[in-house]
Amino acid sequence: MSFASPMIQEQANMPEPAAAAAKVAARNVNVYYGEKHALKDVSVDIPVRAVTSFIGPSGCGKSTFLRCINRMNDTIPICRVTGDITIDGKDIYDSRLDVVLLRARVGMVFQKPNPFPKSIYENVAYGPRLHGMARSKTELDEIVVNSLKRASLFEEVKDRLQESGTGLSGGQQQRLCIARAIAVSPEVILMDEPCSALDPIATAKIEELIDELRSNFTIVIVTHSMQQAARVSQRTAFFHLGSLVEEGSTEQIFTNPKDKRTQDYITGRFG
Amino acid sequence: MTQHIVRAYDEELGALSVKINQMGGIAEAMLTDAIDALVRHDVGKARGVIERDGQLDALQNEIEELAVLVIAKRQPMANDLRHIMGTIRIASDIERIGDLMKNIAKRVTVMEERFIGTRSLAGIQHMAHLVLGQVKAVLDGFAQKSSDLARHVWLHDGEVDQLNNSLFRELLTYMMEDPRSITFSTHLLFIAKNIERAGDHATNIAETVFFIETGQQLSGPRPKGESSVFAVSAPGK
Numbered sequence: 001m002s003f004a005s006p007m008i009q010e011q012a013n014m015p016e017p018a019a020a021a022a023k024v025a026a027r028n029v030n031v032y033y034g035e036k037h038a039l040k041d042v043s044v045d046i047p048v049r050a051v052t053s054f055i056g057p058s059g060c061g062k063s064t065f066l067r068c069i070n071r072m073n074d075t076i077p078i079c080r081v082t083g084d085i086t087i088d089g090k091d092i093y094d095s096r097l098d099v100v101l102l103r104a105r106v107g108m109v110f111q112k113p114n115p116f117p118k119s120i121y122e123n124v125a126y127g128p129r130l131h132g133m134a135r136s137k138t139e140l141d142e143i144v145v146n147s148l149k150r151a152s153l154f155e156e157v158k159d160r161l162q163e164s165g166t167g168l169s170g171g172q173q174q175r176l177c178i179a180r181a182i183a184v185s186p187e188v189i190l191m192d193e194p195c196s197a198l199d200p201i202a203t204a205k206i207e208e209l210i211d212e213l214r215s216n217f218t219i220v221i222v223t224h225s226m227q228q229a230a231r232v233s234q235r236t237a238f239f240h241l242g243s244l245v246e247e248g249s250t251e252q253i254f255t256n257p258k259d260k261r262t263q264d265y266i267t268g269r270f271g
Numbered sequence: 272m273t274q275h276i277v278r279a280y281d282e283e284l285g286a287l288s289v290k291i292n293q294m295g296g297i298a299e300a301m302l303t304d305a306i307d308a309l310v311r312h313d314v315g316k317a318r319g320v321i322e323r324d325g326q327l328d329a330l331q332n333e334i335e336e337l338a339v340l341v342i343a344k345r346q347p348m349a350n351d352l353r354h355i356m357g358t359i360r361i362a363s364d365i366e367r368i369g370d371l372m373k374n375i376a377k378r379v380t381v382m383e384e385r386f387i388g389t390r391s392l393a394g395i396q397h398m399a400h401l402v403l404g405q406v407k408a409v410l411d412g413f414a415q416k417s418s419d420l421a422r423h424v425w426l427h428d429g430e431v432d433q434l435n436n437s438l439f440r441e442l443l444t445y446m447m448e449d450p451r452s453i454t455f456s457t458h459l460l461f462i463a464k465n466i467e468r469a470g471d472h473a474t475n476i477a478e479t480v481f482f483i484e485t486g487q488q489l490s491g492p493r494p495k496g497e498s499s500v501f502a503v504s505a506p507g508k
């Protein structure tokens with residue numbers, strides 16, 4: 001029996017509010033690791049001055065896609081990337097592009113903390129010095145302290161800035177990497193599960209930082225916490241088996257996803 | 272619906288639905304019995320209705336506590352979250368239906384017997400029958416996860432309003448004809464209004480069920496009964 005009525009407002013068919021201007025635009029991106037087709041035809045716009053989260057089961061290609069955005073995949077010999085990725089409309093796979101500069105514009109925080117085997121101070125100072133961002137030692141000190149503060153690590157390390165970064169706890173190392181990433185004021189910040197090793201308080205501080213950075217930067221965060229994605233991001237993209245299944249406003253993805261695979265994943269059901 | 276990976280989660284959601292079902296069963300029985308008590312002037316039965324209200328309150332509390340616990344433990348998303356929030360709302364609507372029936376039953380315990388038998392009682396019975404049908408249908412809609420059934424209930428709310436309006440005119444005529452019937456008729460007016468409001472709660476539940484199942488709001492115009500010019504408000508519960 002059917003009671004179909006034209007009176008029902010079909011909200012699902014209403015167009016999504018237009019996303020803000022795209023900072024990063026990916027078109028038909030495919031990634032192969034040797035024979036393995038890890039990312040399949042991904043096209044997505046990542047809006048400027050907003051947080052976009054990538055969610056999806058382990059091995060679905062989130063980190064792979066993230067690494068395409070700052071050409072980290074170039075460092076993996078068997079990795080092959082096809083398709084187009086632009087930042088501000090400029091092809092980042094252009095052979096004339098300076099990859100070092102690109103990586104200064106597109107900072108990254110990795111899934112596993114990877115501080116340089118140098119002092120805490122040097123970890124953060126390295127980038128700004130490399131890019132000539134400080135004219136004096138005082139200015140450099142300021143950048144280092146500020147970055148450590150924003151990553152909510154300063155209080156814990158202020159008395160041992162000359163000690164090795166690798167001597168910190170896992171969660172502290174991750175915050176050090178965040179400080180290192182933001183020290184060069186990148187335009188785009190890619191974060192691969194930045195809070196997976198952090199306690200709830202440090203996590204809350206990082207989320208607060210992300211929220212603060214959002215007004216000036218474009219942020220992409222990979223997270224396995226649905227709540228975190230719901231809290232920090234405005235857009236959410238769901239990946240599954242190498243494909244981008246659904247992308248939309250975070251509110252829509254978490255309250256009323258269109259694709260059954262998305263719904264099964266975010267509600268913890270068997271896919 | 273595919274099962275959750277964590278089986279206990281399915282059990283908790285299932286427990287919420289079971290409690291809604293229990294509440295629905297009690298509220299339906301209260302409605303039937305309250306009208307029965309009125310028509311037969313069965314004060315004993317009316318007292319039974321009054322007593323059962325406590326069961327609804329207790330179940331509503333259990334639902335709220337369980338819902339809060341599930342939210343805290345599982346951080347539900349999407350349809351699960353709608354289900355849990357919807358359950359809380361439905362429980363509150365059913366609890367209100369129970370209050371309205373308790374109010375009817377209280378009136379029965381103080382009404383004079385000598386006017387029983389007026390034709391108006393037939394009108395009230397008819398209204399109650401319609402509302403009972405709405406409540407049953409919408410709770411079936413909840414149990415069967417049927418947005419169609421919910422929409423059906425939502426679209427048929429107008430009949431009850433219409434009946435209430437014609438009943439109002441009828442009772443007004445009686446009161447003018449025979450002022451001695453004013454007290455009794457006034458009770459009937461309030462009772463009719465209570466039944467109508469129970470129908471409104473069935474409509475609320477329909478909206479909730481539709482939202483749970485589709486994530487969308489039922490909205491837009493629908494066939495409404497003549498709007499009541501003579502708004503009658505019931506005394507406090």
Ligand SMILES: Nc1ncnc2c1ncn2[C@@H]1O[C@H](COP(=O)(O)OP(=O)(O)OP(=O)(O)O)[C@@H](O)[C@H]1O
Nearest residue numbers: 033036038057058059060061062063064065076111
């Ligand atoms: N360096 C590599 N060499 C070969 N295969 C790789 C490499 N890196 C990733 N892969 C494969 O590509 C697929 C996608 O991996 P990716 O690391 O992008 O997943 P992910 O979504 O980030 O998963 P997780 O949530 O576990 O971090 C996987 O099947 C993985 O095994």
Ligand SMILES: [Mg+2]
Nearest residue numbers: 062063111192
């Ligand atoms: Mg990864």
